[in-house]
Amino acid sequence: xxxxxxxxxxWKSVDKMRCLRKRSTLPVLTFLLTALLFFNLYMNDGYVLxxxxxxLGETLIHPSSSDRYVHTFKDLSNFSGxxxxxxxxxxxxxLSRKKYLTIGLxxxxxxxxxxxxxxxxxxxxxxxxxxxxxxxxxxxxADFDLVWCENVVQEITRKFAHHIIAGRLLVIxxxxxxxxxxxxxxxxxxxxxxRVRFRSKQNVxxxxxxxxxxxxxxxxxxxxxxVRCSRNFLTALKKVITSREGSYWVMMEFSKLGYIGKLxxxxxxxxxxxxxxxxxxxxxxxxxxxxxxxxxxxKDVIRFKPSLFQHMGYYSxxxxxxxxxxxxxxxxxxxxxxxxxxxxxxxxxxxxxNYDATKAYSSIVDEYFWGKPPCTGDFFIIIFNKSTKISRIxxxxxxxxxxxxxxxxxxxxxxxxxxxxxQGRQCTSYITLGEFKxxxxxxxxxxxxxxxxxxxxRIVVTASQKEWLIIRTISLWTTPPVxxxx
Numbered sequence: 001x002x003x004x005x006x007x008x009x010x011w012k013s014v015d016k017m018r019c020l021r022k023r024s025t026l027p028v029l030t031f032l033l034t035a036l037l038f039f040n041l042y043m044n045d046g047y048v049l050x051x052x053x054x055x056l057g058e059t060l061i062h063p064s065s066s067d068r069y070v071h072t073f074k075d076l077s078n079f080s081g082x083x084x085x086x087x088x089x090x091x092x093x094x095l096s097r098k099k100y101l102t103i104g105l106x107x108x109x110x111x112x113x114x115x116x117x118x119x120x121x122x123x124x125x126x127x128x129x130x131x132x133x134x135x136x137x138x139x140x141x142a143d144f145d146l147v148w149c150e151n152v153v154q155e156i157t158r159k160f161a162h163h164i165i166a167g168r169l170l171v172i173x174x175x176x177x178x179x180x181x182x183x184x185x186x187x188x189x190x191x192x193x194x195r196v197r198f199r200s201k202q203n204v205x206x207x208x209x210x211x212x213x214x215x216x217x218x219x220x221x222x223x224x225x226x227v228r229c230s231r232n233f234l235t236a237l238k239k240v241i242t243s244r245e246g247s248y249w250v251m252m253e254f255s256k257l258g259y260i261g262k263l264x265x266x267x268x269x270x271x272x273x274x275x276x277x278x279x280x281x282x283x284x285x286x287x288x289x290x291x292x293x294x295x296x297x298x299k300d301v302i303r304f305k306p307s308l309f310q311h312m313g314y315y316s317x318x319x320x321x322x323x324x325x326x327x328x329x330x331x332x333x334x335x336x337x338x339x340x341x342x343x344x345x346x347x348x349x350x351x352x353x354n355y356d357a358t359k360a361y362s363s364i365v366d367e368y369f370w371g372k373p374p375c376t377g378d379f380f381i382i383i384f385n386k387s388t389k390i391s392r393i394x395x396x397x398x399x400x401x402x403x404x405x406x407x408x409x410x411x412x413x414x415x416x417x418x419x420x421x422x423q424g425r426q427c428t429s430y431i432t433l434g435e436f437k438x439x440x441x442x443x444x445x446x447x448x449x450x451x452x453x454x455x456x457x458r459i460v461v462t463a464s465q466k467e468w469l470i471i472r473t474i475s476l477w478t479t480p481p482v483x484x485x486x
Contacts, residue, residue, distance in 0.1 A: 085178050087212055090141060090153045091171035092164040099217040100134035101234060102266065106205040107152075107225040108143040115226035115312060117155060122229045124163060131234040132168060138213055139171045139225075142205035149173060174208040185281040200281045203288065206259070207276040210269045220269055221254075222262045226312055233308040236337045237263065240304055240363060243340040250296045251289065253303040259286055261309040268296070304363045306337075337363070338475035341388050346424070347371065347380040349461075349469060360471040368399065369471040373464070374407075380459040380471065383418065383425055387453035389479035390414070390446045395459065396472045397439040405470040406439025409463035414446070415456035427456035435462075447479045 103123060107116045116139070123137055139156070141149045153171055156164075163169040185196045206222070213220055219241065230236070233254075240252065241263075250268060255261030264272065275292050276285065345357040347369070355370035361382065369380070393414075398406035412434050415427030431450060433443045446454075457476065 085174050085208060085211065087208075088173040088175065089170070090149065090173055091157050092167065092169055094136070094170060094216060095167035098215070099136045100219065101136075101237065102213045102217040102220045103135060103137045103223055104140070104209050104213050104220060105137070105223050105225050106140040106142045106202070106209050108141075108205070109145055109148045116152065117159060118312070119223065119225050119227050120156065120160060120169070122227070123223075124160070124168075126229040126231050127234060128232060131232065132166075135168065135234060136216055137163075137169045138209065138216070139169070140205060140209040140212070141171060141173050142201075142208075144176045172209075172212055174205075174212075178208070179204055180277075180280065188282060196281070199284045203276045203280040203285050206285055207273040207280070210273040210276070214266060214269045214273075217266055220264045220266050222259055222264075223309060224258060224260050227260055228310045228312045230306070230308045230310075236308055239337055239339050243342065243363070245342045248298070249302055250298040251293045251302070253301060254308040255310070256303060256307060259289070261307065262289065271296075302364055338394075339478040340474070340476050341478060342385045344383045344385075344424070345381070346383070347378075349374045349378050349380065352468065355470075360474050363473075368473070369469075370405070371469045371471075373466055374461040374469050375464045376461060378461040382457040382474065382476075383427070384455055387416070387455045390454050390457075390476055391479045392442075392444050392475075392477040393433070393446055393457065394442040394473070394475040395436075395440065397436070398470050399472055402468075402470055405468045407436050407459070407461065407469055407471070408439070408465045408467070409461065410436040411460045411462055412436070412441050412443065413458040413460060414450060414454045415458060416452045416454065418455045427458075430456070430458060 105116070105119065120137065120139070123135075124132065127135065141152055143149060156169070156171055160169050179201070182197050182201055185193075185200050187193065187196055191199075210220070219237075221237070237254070240254075244252075250264070252263045253261060254263065272292060276288060279288055282288070340361055340363070343361070345361050347357045349371035351357070352370045352372060355368065357369050357380065359367040360369035360380070393412065395412065398404070411432050413430040413432050415430040417428045418425050419428055433446065433449070434441055443449075457474075459471070
């Protein structure tokens with residue numbers, strides 16, 4: 001009863017927002033976002049949107065679409081109800097085995113250009129046979145023009161039949177009667193009416209897509225329908241996910257453009273779907289995602305470089321306007337991304353502000369370690385969670401705008417025989433691999449040069465310096481197991 005009263009009050013506030021001026025809308029919206037999301041965190045996970053999934057051609061019998069949806073949409077406010085979305089299966093059916101990654105795309109008819117088939121082709125062509133076993137691609141044809149949808153399905157099934165048969169490609173549609181009203185929407189940010197309608201519907205398109213994909217895999221990647229992928233992008237993704245084991249994250253980004261290359265835990269998809277539906281008319285999806293991430297306590301953007309996905313379209317799905325944005329951090333060949341096994345990172349160098357030691361071991365854009373002038377004998381140490389075979393080590397110090405904040409005199413060591421001490425786990429035996437030259441060092445074939453699995457990697461300062469020290473990146477590559485295929 002208390003829950004019902006609270007949510008009725010919140011919905012009354014939402015209704016009042018329609019009468020507020022633009023400058024007062026945003027503070028109220030922020031309050032509502034916070035209240036609803038944190039209220040949701042205390043609910044159990046029984047609120048998962050339950051999509052009734054039926055084969056294409058099954059008869060759909062529903063009451064008046066507007067009346068039916070208004071009731072169901074308000075039920076969503078308590079995060080414990082469900083929306084009975086009867087998805088149409090246009091091609092393929094899900095397999096019972098959960099995959100590693102679902103890749104979701106929503107597509108509508110464009111006035112100019114069509115890139116969906118190229119995007120699907122890039123996903124499959126840039127994946128190895130072993131990688132294909134771990135992914136499923138879900139395409140939501142979200143246009144209400146059923147003739148267009150039928151034609152697109154025919155093209156997809158003709159070109160990608162073997163992927164459909166293998167369960168790697170699904171094409172679905174959420175019928176129009178399940179959508180909320182797209183008329184008379186709030187004109188936030190003085191957007192034209194047709195622009196508001198476009199972005200509001202897009203939020204619902206994504207929400208229904210996320211809902212469908214909830215139980216297909218462990219992780220979910222959102223792409224747009226005009227994207228090119230880098231080679232072996234899944235292997236690169238897995239490296240990053242593995243390196244962040246034990247750390248908290250809601251969304252990781254592998255492109256700096258739009259809703260491209262955004263990675264989630266699949267367990268968060270129902271909550272995100274509810275969120276997009278609840279505020280579908282308030283703002284564009286990429287803005288809502290920032291609020292969602294922040295409300296789930298991920299304060300900072302976690303974006304990796306190089307980008308794994310590139311925008312390739314020239315015309316937007318909105319009115320066919322030109323959109324030639326490119327991600328200049330994109331690299332076609334992403335296979336050189338380091339593995340950086342899970343580890344603890346420590347240093348006795350005085351840290352400047354929040355540029356702590358862990359940031360040197362991260363692939364996140366614009367993160368690095370920054371310390372005050374080091375002295376002879378100071379160290380920076382990486383202690384792996386478990387002993388590891390390392391094939392290559394590359395360490396870069398300094399940045400383009402602070403080229404003198406490098407390690408002027410230092411050595412790279414690897415260690416074994418770790419023991420627990422009062423200061424934590426430490427290696428008792430080290431050998432030197434090489435000396436830093438102009439602030440950098442790169443050692444190849446490490447596993448061939450030493451006769452043990454590595455437990456520690458240590459940077460040792462061999463002479464004091466007056467300059468501060470930036471360790472920009474520490475990159476480690478592990479030795480693949482014998483017989484492992486790419």
